[in-house]
Amino acid sequence: MNFHIKKSWSLAIILLLAGVMVLSGCSKKSGGEIVAGKVNVVTSFYPIYEFAKEIGGENANVINLLPTGVEPHDWTPRSQDILNTSKAQLFLYNGAGLEGWVPNFLKGLGSESKIKTVEVSQGISLIEAEDDDGHGHGAEAENGEETPNHHVDPHTWVSPKSAMIIAENIKNSYIEVDPAHKADYETRYKTLSGKLQALDAKFTEKLSAAPNKEIVVSHQAFGYLCRDYGLTQHPIMGLSPDAEPRAQDLVNLSKLVKDEGIQYIFFEELVSDKLAKTLASEAGVKTLVLNPVEGLTKEQEQGRDNYFTLMEKNLQNLILALQ
Structure with missing residues (x-):
């Protein structure tokens, strides 16, 4: 009998510890608070964050939702992320089905939020992937059921050619919400674009x-x-x-x-x-x-x-x- 009690106690402790670990894992902070006097930009994951920081420079405060070391396919936002974002001026996300949580997230921002939302993959010729990824990415049929073997590939940024279009979309969205600093955004965008063009040339030549x-x-x-x-x-x-x-x-x-x-x-x-x-x-x-x-x-x-x-x-x- 004692053995069983001991066993169930140790099981309870293991479950309790697992719960603590899960909770501490969930509470990984995504970076940043809203800063007055700057364009506050919230980005959905890392590459957009990096480009937004480079183009925004000292005119912007960029907050990345996704914590370090987390894979974006599996992540969902918390209420604190929604609250932060509702006070920002710009929300930049990839789109093309990468962030399945975006529609509900945007609904959660509330009608009084003045945020401009931009899908930065706009203008990239998207690839239809012959694949059912089992993850609810991509196309849905009219009746709300997923269409089999018909998904958009969301991984646009992995090509420097597509990254150039993403960077231009980010620059244009800055100018829309903060036209007073247009020249600054254009200058920093030119620097980033130059680096992307050099990377593209290198990939083209070597591959x-x-x-x-x-x-x-x-x-x-x-x-x-x-x-x-x-x-x-x-x-x-x-x-x-x-x-x-x-x-x-x-x-x-x-x-x-x-x-x-x-x-x-x-x-x-x-x-x-x-x-x-x-x-x-x-x-x-x-x-x-x-x-x-x-x-x-x-x-x-x-x-x-x-x-x-x-x-x-x-x-x-x-x-x-x-x-």
């Missing part, structure tokens, strides 16, 4: 010279990168990083890796690398990081990594894998 063009990736996040630089991606999982692959998919991928002589399988830091490592050992190849730049890890943040340093590392790893 067009690569002898191979096929990459195996952990999740289907590289459609725009592949389209713009002449590569083909073979994802282990779908558009969402936690969509489960079927056993048959893994068998087919393993065969493809062997047939095509692929030397590396790519994984990413914010998502478990278990499947990529399993497939790599099954196919007798190595793994490398290909970062969809959805957010920074704690280490990357401390190491002053940013969109450009991560994309440079991506390019180096692509060159290595495509030999």
Whole structure:
């Protein structure tokens, strides 16, 4: 009897500790408070935050909703995030189905909020992905049911070409809410745009010279990168990083890796690398990081990594894998 009591006590303590850990995990702060006298901008996740900070400079106070080390596909906002955002002047989000929480979030802002909402992927030619990502991204039919195998790929920013359009949309939205500082926004945007053009030129030059063009990736996040630089991606999982692959998919991928002589399988830091490592050992190849730049890890943040340093590392790893 005592044994059972002891056992249930230890179980209760484990559950209690798990609850505490979950709660402390949930209360990770997203950065920032509203600042008077500046354009307050709320961004939905990391790349938009970085570009908004660069273009906004000292005229803007940019708050990123997504905490460091969190994968944007799985995140939902808290009431404090809604409250903060309702007092801001600009809300910038990717759109194209990435942030499924946005419609309810915007309803929660209330009618008295003066915020301007901008979908920064506007103007990018979106890719229809042949995939059911099991995550409610993408198209819904008229009757509210999801249409199978018909999803928009939301990972626009992973290509420098698309990132240029995103940066221009951010600049234009600043000028709309704060026309007095138009010249400042234009100047800082030109600097950012110049860096993106240089990155684009480098990707174009190096990847067009690569002898191979096929990459195996952990999740289907590289459609725009592949389209713009002449590569083909073979994802282990779908558009969402936690969509489960079927056993048959893994068998087919393993065969493809062997047939095509692929030397590396790519994984990413914010998502478990278990499947990529399993497939790599099954196919007798190595793994490398290909970062969809959805957010920074704690280490990357401390190491002053940013969109450009991560994309440079991506390019180096692509060159290595495509030999």
